[in-house]
Amino acid sequence: MFEEPEWAEAGPVVAGLGLVTSQAPPATAPKVKGRKRRQLLATLRALEAASLSQKPLSLPGSDSEEEDGERKKKKHSPKPSFPSASAGVGGKRKKKCQTQSLAPSDSEDLEVERKKCYKQTLFDNDCAEEKRKRKRQKQAPSNLTQPLHNIDQSGLKVLEKNAIDDPPKASPGLTSPNAPHTLSRKQWRNRQKNKRKHKNKFRPLQPSGQAPAEASTEETEMLPAPRPDSQEARAEALRARMTQRLDGARFRYLNEQLYSGPSSAAQRLFQEDPEAFLLYHRGFQNQVKKWPLQPVDRIAKDLRQRPASLVVADFGCGDCRLASSVRNPVHCFDLASLDPRVTVCDMAQVPLEDESVDVAVFCLSLMGTNIRDFLEEANRVLKPGGLLKVAEVSSRFEDVRAFLRAVTKLGFKILYKDLSNSHFFLFDFEKTGPPQVGPKAQLSGLKLQPCLYKRR
């Protein structure tokens, strides 16, 4: 039979719960009898039941010996075993629970009361926890926006470090109207913009022609007005355009002079102004490069199909393109020199022996009004049976037949004609002998139209 110890009456019930089951009663304890004993036993059972239902709350999930020891200490301490955050209203209720549990008259009532207290305590704990959560949430936004507070307070340095490298992402916390110190994404961008504007205001001007080391797209957008270097570039472009126009006009003038006068005049012109020759040839090259086929290339192709031993005389050679395109020995004649191979002369009188060459070439070079002189000179230097090749701008011919008849009178026979090209006609003649007509005979068929270029 279990005997009720006397010390248990004197000690606090809550503090003695664990000892009831774990310690033997002292041998000197006085015996309790009858109705009083039964009451005491009932109270003890009720208290034991209540203590078992409280255990999981005080140390959830802990089963180590150390924690058990700790739990026991807490149970013995006068403080409540629930978190201190529940102090206040919850604390008062606990006191009440303790008081009630000290003097119950009935074990069932006591148990009901204990459960009530336990539930109330749980509720108080929940409330306290909720309060703590709300408090934490209130504190959270101010921590998140800390770097942006720094921007406001400490100026551009912090702004550059925190904001430029890593712009803030849009978040409800940052854009909330309840957070007055935070910046929205738009505000942040505006700040960046203003900062750049401020910087550009005091930036030194770039020297012309020198590109900035870091030219970002944004900087270009920030400076819509033309910068000095771009103005200079435009002026340079304008100057180049004007120069090009002037050169074009001079080329057309020189070209007209070459076609409208005797070769002697052209020779004088280029002797007096060697630069005019360069200018003329630049203009000519600009024109002829637009052609589908350059006649000089066609003549070169023909010559390459003949023996390379044939001696060629190029009347009006220009930049010696023909001589560069064939393996034949080529005598190059022109009014001025663009190449060391050129013999500068009027082709009406070339420094070659009579009947010394196999092929005589006039590629777009029958320019003066004295075409007869050129063809008679070719007849002189060509060997009997020698080849005369003529390429000329097709539009110059009013009457091709008249031209061919006139050439025939000068000691040639037509071998081949190609009128198929849109830009030039091509003729091959064979020297048959010396000219058939006297110096005063009229050869109107040799009169070709000047090749004039239109202004574009």
Ligand SMILES: C[S@@+](CC[C@H](N)C(=O)[O-])C[C@H]1O[C@@H](n2cnc3c(N)ncnc32)[C@H](O)[C@@H]1O
């Ligand atoms: C239109 S360019 C043709 C150049 C070259 N034959 C070609 O096809 O590429 C005409 C050339 O004949 C030259 N020329 C015109 N009349 C001349 C003359 N009387 N004596 C020497 N060369 C002349 C010009 O100086 C010019 O170089």
